[in-house]
Amino acid sequence: MHKALEGITVLDLGQIYNGPYCSLMLAYQGAKVIKIEPIQGENLRVRRKGDSHELLMLNSNKLGASIDLKSNEGKQVFLDLVKQADVVVENFSLGAMERLGLDYEKLKQINPRIIYASGKGYGLEGPYAHRPAMDLTMQAMSGIMSTTGFPDTPPVKAGPAVSDFLGGIHLFGGVVTALYQRQQTGKGQLVEVSMHDAVYPTLASALGAYYSQGGDTPERTGNQHSGKASAPFNVYPTADGYVAITCVTDKQWKNLLILMNREDLLEDDRFRMNVNRAAHTDIVDNIVENWTSKQYKSEIEQRLVDYKIPHAPVQTIAEVADDPHLKYRNMIREVYHPKEGQIKIPGSPIRLSDSPLEDISAAPIMGEHTEEVLENMLGLSKDDLSQLIDKNVIHTNKTKSNI
Amino acid sequence: MHKALEGITVLDLGQIYNGPYCSLMLAYQGAKVIKIEPIQGENLRVRRKGDSHELLMLNSNKLGASIDLKSNEGKQVFLDLVKQADVVVENFSLGAMERLGLDYEKLKQINPRIIYASGKGYGLEGPYAHRPAMDLTMQAMSGIMSTTGFPDTPPVKAGPAVSDFLGGIHLFGGVVTALYQRQQTGKGQLVEVSMHDAVYPTLASALGAYYSQGGDTPERTGNQHSGKASAPFNVYPTADGYVAITCVTDKQWKNLLILMNREDLLEDDRFRMNVNRAAHTDIVDNIVENWTSKQYKSEIEQRLVDYKIPHAPVQTIAEVADDPHLKYRNMIREVYHPKEGQIKIPGSPIRLSDSPLEDISAAPIMGEHTEEVLENMLGLSKDDLSQLIDKNVIHTNKTKSNI
Numbered sequence: 133m134h135k136a137l138e139g140i141t142v143l144d145l146g147q148i149y150n151g152p153y154c155s156l157m158l159a160y161q162g163a164k165v166i167k168i169e170p171i172q173g174e175n176l177r178v179r180r181k182g183d184s185h186e187l188l189m190l191n192s193n194k195l196g197a198s199i200d201l202k203s204n205e206g207k208q209v210f211l212d213l214v215k216q217a218d219v220v221v222e223n224f225s226l227g228a229m230e231r232l233g234l235d236y237e238k239l240k241q242i243n244p245r246i247i248y249a250s251g252k253g254y255g256l257e258g259p260y261a262h263r264p265a266m267d268l269t270m271q272a273m274s275g276i277m278s279t280t281g282f283p284d285t286p287p288v289k290a291g292p293a294v295s296d297f298l299g300g301i302h303l304f305g306g307v308v309t310a311l312y313q314r315q316q317t318g319k320g321q322l323v324e325v326s327m328h329d330a331v332y333p334t335l336a337s338a339l340g341a342y343y344s345q346g347g348d349t350p351e352r353t354g355n356q357h358s359g360k361a362s363a364p365f366n367v368y369p370t371a372d373g374y375v376a377i378t379c380v381t382d383k384q385w386k387n388l389l390i391l392m393n394r395e396d397l398l399e400d401d402r403f404r405m406n407v408n409r410a411a412h413t414d415i416v417d418n419i420v421e422n423w424t425s426k427q428y429k430s431e432i433e434q435r436l437v438d439y440k441i442p443h444a445p446v447q448t449i450a451e452v453a454d455d456p457h458l459k460y461r462n463m464i465r466e467v468y469h470p471k472e473g474q475i476k477i478p479g480s481p482i483r484l485s486d487s488p489l490e491d492i493s494a495a496p497i498m499g500e501h502t503e504e505v506l507e508n509m510l511g512l513s514k515d516d517l518s519q520l521i522d523k524n525v526i527h528t529n530k531t532k533s534n535i
Numbered sequence: 536m537h538k539a540l541e542g543i544t545v546l547d548l549g550q551i552y553n554g555p556y557c558s559l560m561l562a563y564q565g566a567k568v569i570k571i572e573p574i575q576g577e578n579l580r581v582r583r584k585g586d587s588h589e590l591l592m593l594n595s596n597k598l599g600a601s602i603d604l605k606s607n608e609g610k611q612v613f614l615d616l617v618k619q620a621d622v623v624v625e626n627f628s629l630g631a632m633e634r635l636g637l638d639y640e641k642l643k644q645i646n647p648r649i650i651y652a653s654g655k656g657y658g659l660e661g662p663y664a665h666r667p668a669m670d671l672t673m674q675a676m677s678g679i680m681s682t683t684g685f686p687d688t689p690p691v692k693a694g695p696a697v698s699d700f701l702g703g704i705h706l707f708g709g710v711v712t713a714l715y716q717r718q719q720t721g722k723g724q725l726v727e728v729s730m731h732d733a734v735y736p737t738l739a740s741a742l743g744a745y746y747s748q749g750g751d752t753p754e755r756t757g758n759q760h761s762g763k764a765s766a767p768f769n770v771y772p773t774a775d776g777y778v779a780i781t782c783v784t785d786k787q788w789k790n791l792l793i794l795m796n797r798e799d800l801l802e803d804d805r806f807r808m809n810v811n812r813a814a815h816t817d818i819v820d821n822i823v824e825n826w827t828s829k830q831y832k833s834e835i836e837q838r839l840v841d842y843k844i845p846h847a848p849v850q851t852i853a854e855v856a857d858d859p860h861l862k863y864r865n866m867i868r869e870v871y872h873p874k875e876g877q878i879k880i881p882g883s884p885i886r887l888s889d890s891p892l893e894d895i896s897a898a899p900i901m902g903e904h905t906e907e908v909l910e911n912m913l914g915l916s917k918d919d920l921s922q923l924i925d926k927n928v929i930h931t932n933k934t935k936s937n938i
Contacts, residue, residue, distance in 0.1 A: 136716035149739060156736075161712050185743040189736060255886075260860040264783075268758065268768065269847035272779035275855035277758075277770070279694025280683065286770060287777055287849050289758050290693035291682025292737035298697075298704070298884075301733075305708040306885040309564050312715045313539035313890060322888040329866045329884040330704075333559075333592060334695040335855065336552060340588040342852045343879075351851060355671065355680075355692050365671065367680070367689060374690055376675035380667075444672035446690050448754060449745045452678035452738065457663040463732045476746075481701075481732040482709040483658075485725040487716060 135162020136487035140311065142219040143168055143210070144194060147175040149293055150251045150327065151223035152190040153300030158219065158307065159193040160480040160489050166505055167194040168210070170201070171527045173498045188469060188495045189477050196496025197505045198527035201232050205525045210234065212510050214242050218320075219307055223251035223299075226261055236322045246320040247310040251303045253295075255326030265327060267293045274331040279338045282354040298334070299327035356413065363409040363416040364388070367446060368424040374446035375424055375432050382406065387439045392423040462489075469494040499527040538565020539890035543714065545622040546571055546613070547597060550578040552696055553654045553730065554626035555593040556703030561622065561710065562596040563883040563892050569908055570597040571613070573604070574930045576901045591872060591898045592880050599899025600908045601930035604635050608928045613637065615913050617645050621723075622710055626654035626702075629664055639725045649723040650713040654706045656698075658729030668730060670696045677734040682741045685757040701737070702730035759816065766812040766819040767791070770849060771827040777849035778827055778835050785809065790842045795826040865892075872897040902930040 140163040144155035152167075152174075159165040172178055176187045200206040211234075214220065220239060222229055229235045229250075236248040250256060253265015263269070271277045271289040281288040306323035314320060337358050341349040353360065355367040355376070364385075365378040379385040382405055389397050397403055397419070402412045409416050424432055429445045436443040447455070453476065458464045463479045472494075480489045506512040506526070520526045543566040547558035555570075555577075562568040575581055579590045603609040614637075617623065623642060625632055632638045632653075639651040653659060656668015666672070674680045674692040684691040709726035717723060740761050744752040756763065758770040758779070767788070768781040782788040785808055792800050800806055800822070805815045812819050827835055832848045839846040850858065856879065861867045866882045875897075883892045909915040909929070923929045 134719070136712045153736065157708060180743075185746040186739040189739050189742065254860060255864060258860045258863045263847070264845050266781065266783075266845065268770075268779050268781055269845060272770065272777075272849040273847040275850055275852055276693065276695055277777075277779070277849050278851050278855075281691055281694075282688065285685065285688055286758075286772065288684055288691070288770075290679065290695075290697065291684075291741060291755065292679055292693075292697075292734070293740060294693065294695075294697045294701075294737055297737040298700070301701070301704050301708060302884045305560060305704060305711060306887060308708060308711040308715055309539045309885065309890070310887055312711055312718070313887070315715070315718050316537070317889065319889070321890075324886040324888075325884055326864065326866075328860065329864060329882075331695070332855070332861060332866055333556065333881045333884070334697055334700040335852065336589040336592050337696060338694060338852045339592065339856060340583075342856060343588040349852070352694065355689075367671075367675065367691075369689065374675075374680075376671050376680070378669065378671055380669075442667050442669065442672060444666070444676040446675045446680050447678055448681050449678055449738065449741045449752070452681075452735070453742060453745060457657060457661045457731065458735060460661045461658060461729065461732060463729075463735055478736045479732075481705045481728055481736070482712065483727040484709060484713055484716070485727075486720065486722070487712070487724075 136484055137161040137163040140164070140219065141217045142166065142221060143213055143217045145220065145222040145224070147223060149190060149296035150299045150303070151221050153297055154249065154251065154303040154307065155194065155221050156190050156192065157301065157304040157480065157482060161482070161484070161487055165194040166213070167191055167196050167496060169196065169198050169498060171198055171524060173198070177498060183471060183495065183497070185475070188472065188475055191495035192467065192477055192492050194496055195501035195505055196498060197502040198499035199502070200525050201234065203523070203525050205520060205523065207233060209506065209510070209520070209526070211242050214239050214246060216509055217243070217246065218311070219247045219249060221249045221251070221303070221307070225264065226252055226256065240320060244319055245314065247307060247314065247323060248320065249303050249307045249323040251299050251325050251327070253326065254328050256324050260328065267296060270295045270327055274328050275335050275338070276331060278351050279335065281352045283350055283352050287352065295327040295331050298330040299325055302330045360413060361410050362406055363413040364420050366417050368417070368421045370424050370427055370429045370432060372428050373448065375429055375443060376446060377420060377436065377441065377443045380442060384441050385409065388441050391435055391439045391441070392419070394419065465492050467492050467494045470497065497529045499529040502526050502528040539887055540564040540566040543567070543622065544620045545569065545624060546616055546620045548623065548625040548627070550626060552593060552699035553702045553706070554624050556700055557652065557654065557706040557710065558597065558624050559593050559595065560704065560707040560883070560885060564885070564887070564890055568597040569616070570594055570599050570899060572599065572601050572901060574601055574927060576601070580901060586874060586898065586900070588878070591875065591878055594898035595870065595880055595895050597899055598904035598908055599901060600905040601902035602905070603928050604637065606926070606928050608923060608926065610636060612909065612913070612923070612929070614645050617642050617649060619912055620646070620649065621714070622650045622652060624652045624654070624706070624710070628667065629655055629659065643723060647722055648717065650710060650717065650726060651723065652706050652710045652726040654702050654728050654730070656729065657731050659727050663731065670699060673698045673730055677731050678738050678741070679734060681754050682738065684755045686753055686755050690755065698730040698734050701733040702728055705733045763816060764813050765809055766816040767823050769820050771824045773827050773830055773832045773835060775831050776851065778832055778846055779849060780823060780839065780844065780846045783845060787844050788812065791844050794838055794842045794844070795822070797822060868895050870895050870897045873900065900932045902932040905929050905931040
């Protein structure tokens with residue numbers, strides 16, 4: 133069975149999370165993805181002084197070539213690759229590709245079919261376009277931070293770098309849309325995604341509250357229902373962590389009362405319907421917390437499942453790393469890495485029945501496939517390669533121990 | 536200029552955020568998207584008792600048809616539409632489409648070219664597959680919550696419903712990939728995305744810390760650097776809110792000291808290099824906070840820009856709603872809605888140079904295009920339509936005031 137993007141060649145200049153995740157999704161759907169890094173490695177290898185787990189998570193199924201794009205010979209090698217490629221993915225800071233002389237205007241002269249995917253923090257233009265796009269400041273600027281946390285504590289960033297990944301997955305969608313359009317037009321084009329743009333729709337609930345209630349909306353509501361219109365709806369401490377519990381129907385609430393041995397409250401008008409409970413949220417939360425705090429997560433889990441009350445344990449990272457549902461679904465995969473041994477990395481969240489993700493190979497060692505790519509795609513000889521290595525234009529993992 | 540997905544017809548059964556966002560992205564790239572809702576409206580209209588801002592944000596550029604899929608005639612109308620459609624998008628709870636008799640196995644008999652996009656909280660199979668997928672419990676289960684918040688306060692959910700939107704945008708990417716593959720194979724297929732799967736890669740930083748440091752990793756680090764390896768790197772109070780500040784280089788730190796009139800610390804070894812500052816994070820934070828807390832955000836902003844220190848204001852929702860960069864980029868658009876008047880809704884984060892998003896029309900009133908769709912696509916006559924209306928199989932916005 134052919135994979136969906138078989139035959140598509142991607143030059144992945146991505147660094148850290150945004151660009152690499154876009155290209156990972158392309159690789160997982162069958163594209164040939166060549167991760168092109170500077171001689172010293174992409175920024176994530178430099179920052180973490182080696183092949184961190186983050187790098188290994190986001191660069192499976194890619195070939196790795198190490199080319200100095202600042203040198204004239206390196207630029208020429210890259211442009212020769214562009215002639216044969218379908219997609220270029222980059223998420224450098226604004227202006228970097230222009231300074232290298234490798235912006236879209238240049239590349240489309242070389243190859244009018246090239247799809248040039250540009251991921252940026254704030255896009256290619258606008259008043260913020262030159263701001264550095266780091267997770268802390270992006271979460272502050274975009275509104276994620278203001279709406280996260282408790283009413284009585286400062287705004288706090290979401291733990292995961294969600295804006296980077298929202299950027300990367302929107303960029304993937306844009307690339308495949310451009311590939312689809314190219315089938316009709318025969319031409320490539322520029323695909324642009326700003327991480328800051330990609331966060332805005334996710335604020336739907338907060339914007340909804342803002343537009344309907346104006347300045348009276350509390351920005352942060354902790355784990356409570358944003359309209360404070362439902363109870364119980366919160367995260368409650370257990371003896372060994374926390375559990376999230378919510379009752380959508382009055383029947384679920386009654387079942388919870390029975391489970392908690394609080395049948396004495398079954399006829400209490402303060403809690404009869406959701407609107408009543410919502411008016412007494414703090415009391416409801418106290419009642420539930422009295423019950424949860426004395427038990428372990430696993431005991432509560434079983435009882436809430438039996439009584440059909442919507443809930444979930446607040447899973448720690450250790451628990452997520454071992455999650456039975458992710459493992460069952462092959463979303464956590466074990467692959468062999470020559471330096472790190474057996475490692476656990478993600479499968480694909482995008483599942484196509486006719487383009488299944490079967491084999492996963494670990495992220496490339498830096499420069500692991502430089503020779504292979506340049507020989508196979510550009511017909512370079514061993515002598516050509518030696519000269520480029522000697523001039524430090526390219527790097528292969530055979531020339532020195534590089535980590 | 537033709538839009539990328541011109542000629543593609545999508546039947547959008549999506550509700551709330553996940554499915555509708557996928558279909559919004561398809562509509563914005565030029566597909567004809569028909570939002571098909573039950574007679575009483577999709578779940579978001581029911582919950583909010585009308586056309587909430589959230590609904591208006593996620594359903595622009597779609598036609599609206601109201602059909603009772605539980606009735607035999609309604610099912611038949613839908614199946615007749617499927618014969619002419621390219622894509623079906625649904626994010627009902629697991630088993631709902633099967634109970635309606637409108638699952639993929641059935642639809643592909645009707646139309647082998649149909650691409651069936653199924654968005655679920657936990658996917659179509661696995662030990663959690665039957666768990667309800669609500670934002671509170673998804674954030675608890677997926678690991679977002681455990682890694683969000685301060686070390687000394689409980690885990691807290693991210694303000695935006697990120698897992699819903701991660702699900703929706705991965706689903707969009709999958710749909711367009713399947714459309715691309717269909718060009719080669721002539722066949723449709725099943726596209727599946729689990730929101731829970733889509734969150735896992737976003738935990739890269741936390742998983743990286745976990746795998747490298749084992750159980751010693753603090754789960755929540757507030758706004759501080761997750762490895763506590765950089766300072767200043769935090770959110771600081773101002774007279775009127777908060778500002779995020781980080782110094783990546785020692786030179787930026789020196790500039791900040793000068794800006795804060797703390798040249799007395801320029802030679803202090805405790806702060807000389809980043810590794811030194813990171814060892815004295817609390818002292819560094821105090822110094823910065825003493826300076827920020829006395830000033831307004833706008834004053835600080837200007838000074839930090841002048842001194843080239845990476846930062847961002849923590850924007851409130853009101854500030855995001857009026858953000859000059861989002862407005863410049865047409866990411867906030869004003870459109871006319873017949874009931875709500877002028878409303879502000881999102882443009883497209885995915886920008887294709889050859890498929891620009893020009894015109895946006897507001898989300899449909901419920902049943903606004905039922906007649907138009909059924910007349911144009913199925914050739915139904917006025918009599919046919921009247922009969923279906925009388926039997927409550929379809930609803931049009933001309934038959935009664937529906938909000």
